[in-house]
Amino acid sequence: MKITSRVKMPPIEFSEAQMRGIQDKQTSMWAVITIEDRIPSSHPLRGVKELADQRLVALSRVFNRMYSPVGRPSIAPERILKSLLLIALYSVRSERQFCEQLGYNLLFRWFLDMEIEEESFDATVFSKNRERLMEHEVGRLFFDAVVNQARQANLLSDDHFSVDGTLIEAWASLKSFRPKGEDRSGDDDQGDRGNRWVDFHGEKRSNETHESTTDPESLLAKKGPGKEAKLCYGAHALMENRNGLLVDLKITQATGTAEREAAEEMIKRQRRKGVRFQSLGADKNYDTHGFVDFLRRRKIVPHVAANTKRKGGSAIDGRTTRHQSYTISQRIRKRIEEIFGWTKTVGGFRKTRYRGADRTQMAAWWVGAAYNLLRMAKVAV
Numbered sequence: 001m002k003i004t005s006r007v008k009m010p011p012i013e014f015s016e017a018q019m020r021g022i023q024d025k026q027t028s029m030w031a032v033i034t035i036e037d038r039i040p041s042s043h044p045l046r047g048v049k050e051l052a053d054q055r056l057v058a059l060s061r062v063f064n065r066m067y068s069p070v071g072r073p074s075i076a077p078e079r080i081l082k083s084l085l086l087i088a089l090y091s092v093r094s095e096r097q098f099c100e101q102l103g104y105n106l107l108f109r110w111f112l113d114m115e116i117e118e119e120s121f122d123a124t125v126f127s128k129n130r131e132r133l134m135e136h137e138v139g140r141l142f143f144d145a146v147v148n149q150a151r152q153a154n155l156l157s158d159d160h161f162s163v164d165g166t167l168i169e170a171w172a173s174l175k176s177f178r179p180k181g182e183d184r185s186g187d188d189d190q191g192d193r194g195n196r197w198v199d200f201h202g203e204k205r206s207n208e209t210h211e212s213t214t215d216p217e218s219l220l221a222k223k224g225p226g227k228e229a230k231l232c233y234g235a236h237a238l239m240e241n242r243n244g245l246l247v248d249l250k251i252t253q254a255t256g257t258a259e260r261e262a263a264e265e266m267i268k269r270q271r272r273k274g275v276r277f278q279s280l281g282a283d284k285n286y287d288t289h290g291f292v293d294f295l296r297r298r299k300i301v302p303h304v305a306a307n308t309k310r311k312g313g314s315a316i317d318g319r320t321t322r323h324q325s326y327t328i329s330q331r332i333r334k335r336i337e338e339i340f341g342w343t344k345t346v347g348g349f350r351k352t353r354y355r356g357a358d359r360t361q362m363a364a365w366w367v368g369a370a371y372n373l374l375r376m377a378k379v380a381v
Contacts, residue, residue, distance in 0.1 A: 035110045047377030048089070049111055052082060055145040059138070066136050075121060075129045079112045081142060081366075083121075084130070086111060088347040088370035095130070096123040139365030146369050147247055150376055157242035159278035162333035163266070163286070164239075165259040166340045168251070168360065169351035170218035170231040177210050177220065177231065215355045221254035233352065233360055235343075236262035237336055237368075238270070241281070243379050244335040249368045251361040260291045267298070279303045279325065281333030289315045303329035343367050 039046070056078045063077045083098060086108055092098045102108050103120040133139065150156050207219045218231040236259060238248040248270060250262040263286065267277065277300040284307035286292075292315035295302040303326050306316040320326055344350040347367040352360045 035106050035116060038106050039110050043107075044374075044377065045089075045107065045111060047380065048085070048373045049082075051146070051149065051373050051376055052085060055142060055149055056081065058145055059141060062136070062138065062141060066132060066138075075125065077129070077133060077138070079114075080126070080129050080133055081138065082112055083126070084366045085370045085373065088349075088367045089374065091346055091348055093348070094353075095126055099123045099126055134359060134362045137362070139362045139369070143249070143365040143369045143372075146372050146376075147245070150243075150245055150372065153376070153380070155243050155376060155379060156245060156247065157240040158276045160241040160281075160329065160332075161247070161277060161279070162239045162241060162281040162329070162336050163237070163263045164283060164333070164336045164340070165234055165236040165262065165285075166344075167221055167223060167230075167232040167254055168235045168349060170212070170215050170233055170360075171352055171355050172212045172214035172218050172231045174231065176212045176214040177205060178213055179209060180211050217253060217355075217357050219254045233357060234258040234262065235340075235349075235364060236266065237339060238263070238266045239333075239336045239339060241329070241332045241335075243375065244339070245372050245375055246339060246368045247275070249361075249364045251357050251364050253357065259285055260288065263291070264294055267295075267300070271298070279329055281329035283333070284310075287314055287316060292316065301325075303333075305330060339371060342371055347371065 066077065067074065083102075086092065087095070087098050092101065098108075099121045100123075102112075102114075106116075109116065109118075147156070205220065210220070212218050212231055215231065218233060220229050221232045221234075222229040232254040234252045234254045236250040236252065237246055239245065240247050248266040250266055252258040252262050263280075263282070267280070271277070277298065279301040280295060281303040282305065284305045286304045287307040287310060289312070292302045292304060302316065302320060304316055304320075306314040306321065308314050347370060349364070349367045352363060354360050354363055
């Protein structure tokens with residue numbers, strides 16, 4: 001026999017505070033959670049960190065030679081270099097801003113293997129230690145180490161490559177573009193150096209007659225007809241065609257022949273390292289008889305876009321364009337534009353933060369290494 005109760009139980013009432021939760025500001029006396037626990041196992045930065053740490057171990061002896069055996073301990077060079085990777089990967093505008101964010105950003109602290117109670121870096125000390133890395137060309141060594149790591153993992157092609165160039169705005173204003181040999185002894189008496197003082201409207205200026213007083217190595221250049229002329233450097237990249245990884249970078253002055261000269265230098269440098277070249281894809285700017293002959297003398301098939309409007313005609317004929325591999329190379333070489341797009345938008349390399357070609361080259365190594373590590377982590381998944 002089933003017995004049912006007819007007693008009506010009153011509904012349980014929850015207060016408003018119980019339903020929405022209570023914001024408790026009391027600080028816990030003990031915490032058993034680590035920064036590692038806060039980073040998702042699927043976070044894309046985990047793969048980048050693992051790859052970067054492996055390469056930094058190989059550079060330990062180089063770091064040892066950079067520092068004196070006596071004196072006050074400095075910021076670990078591994079942390080400085082990994083900080084530069086974070087600045088590129090997360091589009092941090094300046095080193096000072098990065099040091100500020102490091103005080104509260106757990107992801108950054110985890111990437112640098114910092115404990116929660118450690119103080120953030122002082123921006124001035126950070127910059128001085130970064131200068132030490134630049135003096136010892138650690139950026140180039142780290143970039144080469146990352147490329148070798150990709151080659152050992154069979155992620156690079158040793159046969160098919162692409163090359164291209166772009167303009168990087170220099171850390172100099174057009175107001176600094178002054179006539180060469182100009183007497184500047186009275187500059188300090190001019191007061192405000194605004195537009196009222198530097199009035200260059202209607203003045204004809206060229207790299208032959210003018211130079212920047214801020215960065216004399218930068219040159220006036222523009223991307224094409226009708227585009228604005230700016231003080232720039234030329235950035236040149238050599239990409240392998242299998243996974244779209246950078247294998248070499250070169251910063252030059254922004255001259256009309258810099259693209260082809262940089263390409264020849266990068267090819268020679270890679271050949272000395274034992275890299276084989278079967279073909280090289282490039283755009284119309286590389287379609288000159290001198291550059292195409294340079295490739296053919298080294299038995300490299302010139303998969304260069306034909307420029308039929310060039311004076312003297314194109315150096316590319318049916319011997320090259322009739323093959324399907326030419327069409328494939330022309331399609332794949334456009335990936336290098338994605339690299340330039342990433343380095344300028346995400347990597348913050350649209351405009352260099354440094355003066356001089358050598359210092360800009362060091363910055364290019366760091367941004368290029370950051371791109372390769374991010375790309376390798378994605379390909380390896």
